[in-house]
Amino acid sequence: MRALLAALTLLLAAAVLPVAGARADEAAARSVIEAQLRAFLADDGARAYSYAAPGIKRIFPSQDRFMAMVRQGYPPVYRPRDFSFDTYRETPAGPIQEVTIIDHTGVAWRAIYALEQQPDGSWKISGCQLLRLPGVSA
Secondary structure, three states, X not given: OHHHXXXXXXXXXXXXXXXXXXXXXXXXXXXXXXXXXXXXXXXXXXXXXXXXXXXXXXXXXXXXXXXXXXXXXXXXXXXXXXXXXXXXXXXXXEEEEEEEEEOOOOEEEEEEEEEEEOOOOOEEEXXXXXXEEEEEEO
């Protein structure tokens, strides 16, 4: 009986641990994205740049170039009026977090963030696709 109980306990733990790990990854992804959005709002280029993955930093090797790219190419991300987190999903290439962003004019956008885990266990933003939501404004 004890052996059966121990086996059931191990099976239950094996089923729960991946879910708990995914939830922790989702929370970490949201935390990184929110911290970067808040850094943009504060014009804190160093902090915003610190959340970029190494691949992004190779393309934009200074915080000034990175911030110029964001200001020019991603104005809703650079100056969101509001944002909320939507679907999080694991993909073979890594996690994806969707975020609804309301820009300063009230237009709604979908930001699709790609993230990658670093060797130290931290998460960094490896890309962001921005799509205007049709017919939606706040």
